[in-house]
Amino acid sequence: MENIRNFSIIAHIDHGKSTLADRLIQFTGVCNERNFQDQMLDNMDIERERGITIKSNAISLPYRAKDGKDYILNLIDTPGHVDFSYEVSRSLASCEGVLLLIDAAQGVQAQTLANLYLAMEHNLEIIPIINKIDLPSADIDRVLEEMDSELGLDPDTHIKCSAKEGIGIEEILDAIIERIPPPAGDSSNPLAALIFDAHYDSFRGTIIHCRIFEGTVKNGDIIRFMHNNATYKVEEVGHFLLTRTKREKLSAGDVGYIIAGVKTVADVRTGDTITNHDRPCISPLPGFKEVKPVVFASIYPIASDDYQDLADSLEKYKLNDASFIYEKDSSAALGQGFRCGFLGLLHLDIVQERLEREYDLSIILSVPSVRYRFTLKDGKVIYVDNPTHYPDPAEIEKGEEPYIRAAMMLPERYLGTVMKLCMEKRGVNSNLSYTGPGRAELSYEMPLAEVIFDFYDRFKSVTQGYGSFDYDIIDYRESNLVLMDILVNGEKVDALSQIIHRDRARSRGLLACERLKDEIPRQMFKIAIQGAIGGEIIARSTISAFRKDVTAKCYGGDISRKRKLLEKQKAGKKRMKMIGSVSIPQSAFLAVLKSDND
Amino acid sequence: MKNKPAGLYIHVPFCLSKCAYCSFYSSSSLHLIDEFTKSIPREMAFYKNIFPSFDTIYIGGGTPSLLSVAQVHDILLAIHFNFQIHLQAEITMEVNPGDASQDYLQQLRALGINRINIGIQSFDDTLLKFLGRRHSARSALAAVEAARAAGFENLGMDFIYGVSGQTMDSWKQTLKTAVDLCAEHLSCYQLSLDKKTPLHQRYLTEGLSLLTEDQALDYFLTTSQVLTDAGYTHYEVSNFARTDSLKSRHNMKYWCHTPYLGLGPAAHTFLDHQRWWNKSSVEAYLKSIAGEMKPQEGFEKLSLEQLRLEAWFLGMRTKDGIDLAQFKTSYGCDLLTDKKPIIDELIRNRLVELTERHLHPTLAGMAVADSLALI
Ligand SMILES: Nc1nc2c(ncn2[C@@H]2O[C@H](COP(=O)(O)OP(=O)(O)OP(=O)(O)O)[C@@H](O)[C@H]2O)c(=O)[nH]1
Ligand code: SF4
Ligand SMILES: [Mg+2]
Numbered sequence: 003m004e005n006i007r008n009f010s011i012i013a014h015i016d017h018g019k020s021t022l023a024d025r026l027i028q029f030t031g032v033c034n035e036r037n038f039q040d041q042m043l044d045n046m047d048i049e050r051e052r053g054i055t056i057k058s059n060a061i062s063l064p065y066r067a068k069d070g071k072d073y074i075l076n077l078i079d080t081p082g083h084v085d086f087s088y089e090v091s092r093s094l095a096s097c098e099g100v101l102l103l104i105d106a107a108q109g110v111q112a113q114t115l116a117n118l119y120l121a122m123e124h125n126l127e128i129i130p131i132i133n134k135i136d137l138p139s140a141d142i143d144r145v146l147e148e149m150d151s152e153l154g155l156d157p158d159t160h161i162k163c164s165a166k167e168g169i170g171i172e173e174i175l176d177a178i179i180e181r182i183p184p185p186a187g188d189s190s191n192p193l194a195a196l197i198f199d200a201h202y203d204s205f206r207g208t209i210i211h212c213r214i215f216e217g218t219v220k221n222g223d224i225i226r227f228m229h230n231n232a233t234y235k236v237e238e239v240g241h242f243l244l245t246r247t248k249r250e251k252l253s254a255g256d257v258g259y260i261i262a263g264v265k266t267v268a269d270v271r272t273g274d275t276i277t278n279h280d281r282p283c284i285s286p287l288p289g290f291k292e293v294k295p296v297v298f299a300s301i302y303p304i305a306s307d308d309y310q311d312l313a314d315s316l317e318k319y320k321l322n323d324a325s326f327i328y329e330k331d332s333s334a335a336l337g338q339g340f341r342c343g344f345l346g347l348l349h350l351d352i353v354q355e356r357l358e359r360e361y362d363l364s365i366i367l368s369v370p371s372v373r374y375r376f377t378l379k380d381g382k383v384i385y386v387d388n389p390t391h392y393p394d395p396a397e398i399e400k401g402e403e404p405y406i407r408a409a410m411m412l413p414e415r416y417l418g419t420v421m422k423l424c425m426e427k428r429g430v431n432s433n434l435s436y437t438g439p440g441r442a443e444l445s446y447e448m449p450l451a452e453v454i455f456d457f458y459d460r461f462k463s464v465t466q467g468y469g470s471f472d473y474d475i476i477d478y479r480e481s482n483l484v485l486m487d488i489l490v491n492g493e494k495v496d497a498l499s500q501i502i503h504r505d506r507a508r509s510r511g512l513l514a515c516e517r518l519k520d521e522i523p524r525q526m527f528k529i530a531i532q533g534a535i536g537g538e539i540i541a542r543s544t545i546s547a548f549r550k551d552v553t554a555k556c557y558g559g560d561i562s563r564k565r566k567l568l569e570k571q572k573a574g575k576k577r578m579k580m581i582g583s584v585s586i587p588q589s590a591f592l593a594v595l596k597s598d599n600d
Numbered sequence: 601m602k603n604k605p606a607g608l609y610i611h612v613p614f615c616l617s618k619c620a621y622c623s624f625y626s627s628s629s630l631h632l633i634d635e636f637t638k639s640i641p642r643e644m645a646f647y648k649n650i651f652p653s654f655d656t657i658y659i660g661g662g663t664p665s666l667l668s669v670a671q672v673h674d675i676l677l678a679i680h681f682n683f684q685i686h687l688q689a690e691i692t693m694e695v696n697p698g699d700a701s702q703d704y705l706q707q708l709r710a711l712g713i714n715r716i717n718i719g720i721q722s723f724d725d726t727l728l729k730f731l732g733r734r735h736s737a738r739s740a741l742a743a744v745e746a747a748r749a750a751g752f753e754n755l756g757m758d759f760i761y762g763v764s765g766q767t768m769d770s771w772k773q774t775l776k777t778a779v780d781l782c783a784e785h786l787s788c789y790q791l792s793l794d795k796k797t798p799l800h801q802r803y804l805t806e807g808l809s810l811l812t813e814d815q816a817l818d819y820f821l822t823t824s825q826v827l828t829d830a831g832y833t834h835y836e837v838s839n840f841a842r843t844d845s846l847k848s849r850h851n852m853k854y855w856c857h858t859p860y861l862g863l864g865p866a867a868h869t870f871l872d873h874q875r876w877w878n879k880s881s882v883e884a885y886l887k888s889i890a891g892e893m894k895p896q897e898g899f900e901k902l903s904l905e906q907l908r909l910e911a912w913f914l915g916m917r918t919k920d921g922i923d924l925a926q927f928k929t930s931y932g933c934d935l936l937t938d939k940k941p942i943i944d945e946l947i948r949n950r951l952v953e954l955t956e957r958h959l960h961p962t963l964a965g966m967a968v969a970d971s972l973a974l975i
Contacts, residue, residue, distance in 0.1 A: 559854050565913070
């Protein structure tokens with residue numbers, strides 16, 4: 003126990019967490035030069051392609067410190083993007099300390115603050131690290147100033163580092179050992195292990211990632227999931243080195259995995275406590291804050307035959323993404339599917355892509371929505387996150403939509419454009435303060451719906467990447483809401499419906515019609531696209547007919563060649579859903595929300 | 601499907617010179633023709649038990665008219681020796697106008713060939729030269745005359761339109777000439793250029809262009825109009841027959857999933873949901889035969905879904921269209937229920953029509969058969 007250290011690397015997006023993790027891995031020699039690749043812990047293709055971390059990833063590093071003693075450093079690399087903050091908070095529950103990275107050129111940003119607060123909530127030891135000191139634009143004095151004024155951290159405690167150049171690495175390792183306390187807990191107590199993640203392996207079944215707080219677990223033990231008392235026999239325990247590595251046992255303070263032949267995927271819940279069946283602990287560990295999805299959309303299989311496949315895949319997928327929630331749903335246009343909750347649009351995008359890649363599914367997502375609140379004439383209050391469940395307008399007494407407080411940090415020179423953007427997004431009650439020379443902190447109260455849909459991209463682009471942004475949901479406020487339906491060739495496509503503010507209806511309707519016009523390929527006949535509120539058409543666009551390959555050839559007995567060509571073209575259409583007589587591509591459903599400006 | 605009589609195709613992959621637009625494999629090693637002629641009968645031996653009889657024979661190419669009368673004789677003899685041939689069989693041979701002397705044609709007629717398909721392509725010498733054909737308009741006319749004199753009552757002619765330099769008027773003139781010659785059958789193909797062809801290169805370097813969609817449609821509709829007015833049936837996207845009985849019975853087999861056996865390099869065979877095809881190089885083909893091996897290069901077993909797709913896209917190319925009941929029995933799919941919304945929409949847009957038993961493309965539908973194929 004004395005020689006274990008559990009810590010996470012946290013920071014604003016792109017400040018260099020994964021790069022620092024690479025250096026620590028290399029320095030401790032877990033990985034030889036030959037096996038090494040950049041962003042070692044970003045092991046999903048999608049993370050490497052996009053250059054961002056999506057999931058927290060744990061690795062155990064053996065390290066012989068200056069004092070000559072051997073240590074096990076359990077490192078967790080976390081994502082920086084707001085949509086994945088649930089990953090960060092779960093990682094922190096397994097740690098006693100954090101490395102808080104600050105980009106020497108960018109200084110303190112919105113998620114630096116947000117993640118610091120998370121760490122403080124968990125009472126963790128904080129080691130501030132100023133990264134990227136190699137950059138010509140690095141301004142260390144300014145960062146030290148901000149640490150003091152904005153973060154309230156003692157600037158003397160910082161370490162300077164360049165993860166890229168490998169500067170400061172040994173100093174960081176020593177600080178981890180000296181400053182982060184070893185885990186508390188007692189390996190002779192009854193077992194209490196916190197499940198912080200899991201994934202499904204088609205050979206071994208469910209693999210549980212956990213932190214042992216009390217007691218010991220080993221092969222052959224009968225374990226119990228405390229939320230439903232399901233019991234399983236342990237088949238294997240071990241550490242995460244570069245790959246899973248078997249060990250005889252895991253004891254208090256350890257971070258590792260358990261394989262116990264869990265076939266009922268739903269038994270495993272992130273945040274649950276595992277204990278020993280014969281010698282249980284008295285009460286479960288505190289677990290995690292409940293995840294609060296903010297964006298909702300339905301997922302449908304493109305081929306309705308694939309419904310069961312989708313259901314099985316979602317169950318397995320959920321194991322590895324605790325922030326994802328779903329339940330059964332159905333649509334008149336798209337058939338059986340699932341209503342899902344996400345932490346943001348990037349999260350939604352990632353879920354869609356992972357489902358398609360990891361489970362080889364072809365799916366369609368409906369237009370995303372936030373969760374609205376309606377008070378009906380009979381006094382009943384209902385929440386609606388699915389436009390299909392929009393109440394009868396005659397029954398509605400009052401409609402309300404969720405508001406957030408957006409906290410933005412930005413160089414003063416962008417204030418004008420950002421304020422204009424916020425007002426355009428129905429922002430109110432602004433608050434401006436200066437955190438340093440030329441640095442502004444701006445806050446606004448805005449409808450969540452406005453922020454989720456394309457605010458983030460536009461904010462980044464108007465601040466040329468120098469602004470950062472974070473938000474908290476504050477309350478529900480009354481709003482004049484309407485349901486806008488989209489008709490494609492006269493047929494209502496419920497998955498394209500949106501709940502919107504009445505003042506916005508016409509412009510959003512037009513936008514949706516225009517977007518769909520761009521996204522839906524021309525077909526063999528003219529297609530009308532209409533936006534409607536109730537029976538009233540408020541916007542329309544038309545896709546002209548397109549008939550291609552006039553008099554295409556086909557001669558001789560080589561029919562196969564022609565068929566293969568057609569099969570290829572058909573495969574190109576696979577990501578389209580036939581609704582009535584029109585093929586609508588997957589991309590159309592999300593494009594509806596994109597504004598003109600991007 | 602199985603009990604419909606099958607078709608036999610013999611591929612003669614030799615050409616004297618390469619036409620500028622042609623992307624087919626063909627060989628100019630004419631010294632191999634003799635060995636080729638001797639190999640075809642040996643290939644027949646592999647299939648004589650699985651394809652007992654044929655009611656169409658088609659000797660195509662390449663340029664089959666490079667074969668001597670004796671070589672054609674030997675091949676036909678072998679066919680009769682190995683298979684049973686219906687008395688009323690349609691026996692076609694493709695002929696290059698440059699090779700069509702009256703004497704040659706007369707002897708072919710005497711061998712039992714009863715249908716000649718002449719690759720005329722155009723009656724405009726400038727275009728023929730541009731296309732790299734080795735014959736002239738005059739020799740084409742002479743070939744037709746010779747064929748008639750030789751007693752051929754079923755003459756097919758192939759044409760290409762949409763060639764740079766061609767005008768709609770000159771194309772109509774070509775069609776008129778064909779009509780005046782009383783062609784029993786006409787195939788009119790729009791020029792398309794494979795990247796590998798010299799003509800494609802020439803289009804690039806000289807900045808020439810192929811037809812636009814609108815022009816192509818115009819040519820297609822005009823062709824159909826001119827020939828229908830002259831009494832022809834437009835029975836497949838590119839094919840016209842003077843009467844229903846003068847349709848190419850052999851080609852119909854390709855379009856109806858009827859079995860056919862293809863012999864010779866690159867030839868394709870279809871039988872019972874299976875399709876296979878021969879090695880395309882003459883040398884490789886001859887080597888296999890010499891080694892007592894089937895000269896096959898590829899094989900596929902078609903899934904029901906693939907068969908369905910083929911039947912659908914082929915059906916959408918023919919005037920008769922798809923026999924709905926038969927489609928259901930053969931491919932297990934009731935089109936009118938499975939694809940109802942889109943078929944309704946296509947009918948509304950007059951791209952297809954529904955008669956009692958058939959779903960068939962209209963002229964406008966045939967023009968975009970490839971798009972119909974993808975629904
Ligand atoms: N110049 C310089 N660049 C660095 C340094 N550390 C990281 N980078 C670069 O910064 C970019 C982001 O690095 P990552 O390590 O992926 O950042 P991250 O914090 O893990 O990002 P997320 O996981 O998406 O939040 C990459 O292009 C790195 O090469 C550094 O010390 N110096
Ligand atoms: S004759 Fe026919 S096969 Fe031979 S090169 Fe010309 S177009 Fe091609
Ligand atoms: Mg990262």
